Amino acid sequence: MTLFPTDRYGLIRREAALRVGITDDTVAAAVRRGDLIRLAPGIWVEADDSSAADPDGVYRLRCIAVAGSVRDRGKSTLSHDSAAALHGLQILHPERETVHFTKRTKGGGFVRGHRHVHVGPLLSDDVTVVDGIEVTSLARTAVDVATAGDFERALVVFDRALTMGADRELMSGMLATRARWPGIAAARRALDNADRLSESVGESWSRAQMIAAGLPAPRLQHTFRTSDGEVRADFDWEGRLIGEFDGIQKYGLRPGETPREALIREKRREDALRAQGLMVVRWTWGMLERAELVDHLRPWLEKLDRTAA
Incomplete structure (x- = not known):
């Protein structure tokens, strides 16, 4: 296994590799095997480097x-x-x-x-x-x-x-x-x-679509007291309609928790909110990509207006 020279960022530069006798052919073979990721001409990073674990990390290194x-x-x-x-x-x-x-x-x-x-x-x-x-x-x-x-x-x-x-x-x-x-x-x-107060890209993008469509502005990150403890909602309107962006992705898995257990936890959380007489609507990243959020939310907001009348 070739030991590639790296700098303080974990980058492998062609001139450093050549100085220790590693040829261009050896580097090219490592790229083909998937051992190295090419960042720019003459610069690579090892694929198992923790800094290159996701596209954002690779781009930062690039x-x-x-x-x-x-x-x-x-x-x-x-x-x-x-x-x-x-x-x-x-x-x-x-x-x-x-x-x-x-x-x-x-x-x-x-x-x-x-x-x-x-x-x-x-x-x-x-x-x-x-x-x-x-x-x-x-x-x-x-x-x-x-x-x-x-x-x-x-x-x-x-x-x-x-x-x-x-x-x-x-x-x-x-x-x-x-x-x-x-x-x-x-x-x-x-x-x-x-x-x-917006806590993620998805929450901000959700609000941008609401604003562009002229929907009523929601309150952000309000805490509700429920039978399942305190629950902080992404969005709410008049304390009666709660909007949640992709809760599973937002909260992630707790240590030792399976995806099914996380779904059950989120369901229990929503049930506790509904038990307080609150309406809960949820949406996903895919709905934002497809510009479906406004049509998804509007009937709920109209229902909120009717029940307030």
């Missing part, structure tokens, strides 16, 4: 690999989806192949290979260092992602950024300097509606 290989380090800073990956800032539908940089010039942006280079000013407060890599700050990253996407993507990233401690006023000020940028109106609307 960003680090490409950032360490650029020739104009000091002039280009990881930004957009790539900075989000290093911050651990979750975003909706991340693009995991291209590595994004922002370059401090007035022109010269390009997309080539793994790199998407944006251009524009970066203030000193817009830049920070994460794990030894220069990246845009949390607030600047959220604004960049928001203005490059639609309302749903913007609301998700602002929710997550607020949860991580980003300053709303700072992000608002950044948006104010981009008055003519594409996507600015949607980003401003998203920041106005952003809420740090």
Whole structure:
């Protein structure tokens, strides 16, 4: 078994492998066997590395690999989806192949290979260092992602950024300097509606679809007292209709618990809420992908109005 040389991030670089006598053919064979994952030209990671256990982890390593290989380090800073990956800032539908940089010039942006280079000013407060890599700050990253996407993507990233401690006023000020940028109106609307109480990408995406459809705004993360103990709901309307996004995925399995046991626990939890006279409606990620949430929720909200009349 070949022992590949790795750097502080667990990356295997071609020049380091060659120095210890490992040939390109040996590396290529390891890639074919699935022992190595290619991140960028001349850079790999071992497939059983814990940092590469999921697509998000692989993309984070790809960003680090490409950032360490650029020739104009000091002039280009990881930004957009790539900075989000290093911050651990979750975003909706991340693009995991291209590595994004922002370059401090007035022109010269390009997309080539793994790199998407944006251009524009970066203030000193817009830049920070994460794990030894220069990246845009949390607030600047959220604004960049928001203005490059639609309302749903913007609301998700602002929710997550607020949860991580980003300053709303700072992000608002950044948006104010981009008055003519594409996507600015949607980003401003998203920041106005952003809420740090949202606990996941799915919950934020759910709320974005509700807002876009003009549905009544729900209360977030309210705790109800039931016979099964305290239950915190993702969403509720008037304390009578509860909305839950994909509860099994949200809460996960407890130690030693099987999926069937988790389903039974969730069913007991819902039964306890219903025993309080509360209506409970649940939806999944797939329903959000298929844009089915609004039609799924509307009859319940109409029923809520009828029972209040």
